[in-house]
Structure formats: C-alpha cells, structure tokens
Amino acid sequence: MNATLLSSDEITAIRKALDTYLWPEAAAVDALYTVQLRHGWIDDGRLEAVAELLDLSPAYLDSLATFYPLLHRKPVGRKIIRYCDSVSCWLMGSEALAASLRKRLGIEEGETTPDGAYTLLPHPCLGACHQAPVAMVGDRLLTGLDPADPDALLEEGDGD
Numbered sequence: 001m002n003a004t005l006l007s008s009d010e011i012t013a014i015r016k017a018l019d020t021y022l023w024p025e026a027a028a029v030d031a032l033y034t035v036q037l038r039h040g041w042i043d044d045g046r047l048e049a050v051a052e053l054l055d056l057s058p059a060y061l062d063s064l065a066t067f068y069p070l071l072h073r074k075p076v077g078r079k080i081i082r083y084c085d086s087v088s089c090w091l092m093g094s095e096a097l098a099a100s101l102r103k104r105l106g107i108e109e110g111e112t113t114p115d116g117a118y119t120l121l122p123h124p125c126l127g128a129c130h131q132a133p134v135a136m137v138g139d140r141l142l143t144g145l146d147p148a149d150p151d152a153l154l155e156e157g158d159g160d
C-alpha cells in the first residue's frame with residue numbers, strides 16, 4: 001500500500017470507520033469522505049490506499065465515488081455551485097438558471113473556472129422543492145432564485 005499518501009489522522013479515522021461498521025463496504029463512503037475532507041477530492045493513489053486499508057477493490061471504491069454526487073474524483077473549485085436538477089426546479093426554471101450560470105462562469109457542468117473559484121454541478125433534489133428553483137453555493141442553500149440573474153446567486157453565495 002502507498003500508505004504515505006494518507007496521513008496518520010486519515011488512517012486512524014478510516015480504521016475507526018472500519019470498527020464502527022459491520023462490513024468494510026459500509027465504511028467505504030466515510031473513508032473516502034475522510035480523504036476528501038483533507039484534500040478536496042479523491043485522487044487515484046489515495047483511493048487505492050483506502051481500498052487496501054478496507055480490503056476492497058479500487059474499482060468498487062471508484063464506483064462509489066463516481067456515484068455519490070458529494071464525492072469528487074477530480075479537483076474542484078474553492079466553492080461548488082450545485083443547482084437542483086429535479087422536477088420541481090425544472091418546472092420553475094432550473095434549466096434557464098443552469099444556462100445563465102454556464103454563460104456567466106464560462107464553464108460547463110463538471111468544470112472549474114480558470115481562477116479556481118467555482119465548480120458547476122447539477123445535483124438531485126436539494127430538498128427545498130417548495131422554494132424552487134434552488135441551488136447550493138458551498139454549504140449555503142439559496143432559494144427562490146431568479147434564473148436570469150446569476151450574479152445575485154454568486155453574491156448571495158459569497159457569504160460563507
């Protein structure tokens with residue numbers, strides 16, 4: 001294992017997750033999130049190191065990390081903009097919101113602005129359907145957004 005890629009704190013946290021759950025598969029998301037919290041994303045080397053610690057295959061961990069939208073397999077910006085990409089928000093203009101964000105930031109979904117400030121991602125229902133359209137900027141949930149005003153979203157999301 002290339003254990004040098006993981007800090008002793010990460011290894012301790014992953015072993016604690018292993019002790020907490022009955023199966024290593026159940027500890028896998030916690031283990032991957034531990035790595036992401038420190039590094040911002042999960043690179044191949046660290047994913048392989050986690051796989052070895054959990055005695056799981058790297059392919060299995062990669063399938064988890066690419067399935068869950070809160071885990072990242074490539075570098076992301078300092079803030080992630082997650083616009084809701086589900087039915088209530090579609091009805092209230094989320095596609096127009098996404099288009100105005102793409103144009104304003106000059107990036108497509110999954111990309112990061114050249115200055116590293118923002119990554120744009122669609123996200124399944126953010127749980128505030130009655131206030132659609134909604135988005136998250138970092139940890140901040142923004143509701144009742146104007147799809148034609150991406151600057152208002154960026155300003156409001158700048159408060160963290």
Ligand code: FES
Nearest residue numbers: 084089126128129
């Ligand atoms: S559909 Fe957008 S928050 Fe639920």
